[in-house]
Amino acid sequence: MLFRQFILKDEALALVKKLDEGGIEAILGDNKAPFDVTFSGNTSMDKYDVKIRKRDFESADLLIAETSDEAIHDLPNDYYLYSFTIDELYQILARYDEWGEIDIALAKKILTERGENIDDELISIYKKKRLTQLALPEKVNKGWLIVSYFLALSGIYGIAFGHIIYSSNKTLPDGKVVPTYTENDRKAGKIIFYIGLLACIIFLLMKIFINKL
Known part of the structure; x- marks a missing residue:
């Protein structure tokens, strides 16, 4: 199950090595950015997935936290986080999934040194x-969703687009898997899927009929 994602392969490999050394089985997988069929305005890039067993999530978090606490002692005094304000440091803790483990550990350390009470309950x-x-759940751009109902009449587009919308899931940092899109959008995706499927069947029957003429 997905544990962490990285843009740089070297960072992903380093985490896999760290987890393996800690007795936690981890594998690296390529996550090629798919075409943005939702036209939601999001741009994606290739990422590298580090996957572990769901039961190892807690142990992996503890292992990373321990090694990160040790690593911050080797950081230079002019490391960029030292120039962050207290509010900016709290934002690192609040959006922990967007930051590296070392930055999170250092943010805690700096906040504590500045007199802030950072404990396990707050984290x-x-x-x-x-x-x-x-x-x-995310919302699909409604304009493109409407256009997709018409494009679904081409058959293949409707099947591909609709399937992604109603079946797409995302994995949270704690390993829980939830639907990517809203319930209404997933229902719309299913309708688009069946429109595309019906269109394909009609095209196939027409081709068979024409060939028999």
């Missing part, structure tokens, strides 16, 4: 809020 609250936020 847990931040994580729960972030997971709730990440679990919220």
Whole structure:
């Protein structure tokens, strides 16, 4: 199951090595960016997935936190996080999934040095809020969704587009899998899928009929 994603392959490989050394089986997978069929305005790039067993998530988080705490001692005094404000450092904790483990550990350290009370309960609250936020389903651009109903009449497009919309899932940092898109969009995706499927069947029957003439 997906544990972390990286843009740089070397960073992903480093995590796989760290987990393996800690006795946690990890594998690296390429995540090629698909065509943005939702036309939601998001641009994607190729990413590298680090996957582990779901039961190892907690152990992996603890292992990374321990090694990160050790690594921050080797950082230079002019490391960029030292120039961050308290609010900016809290944003690192609030959006922990967007930052590296070393930056998270250093943010905690700097905040503590500046007199902030950073404890496990606070971190847990931040994580729960972030997971709730990440679990919220995305909305497909309605304009393109309407256009897709018509394009679905071509057959193949409807099958591909509709299937992605109603079956797409995303994995949260805690390993939980949730639907990517809203319930209404997933229902629309299923309709588009069946329109495309019906169109393909009609085209096939027409071709058979014409060939028999």
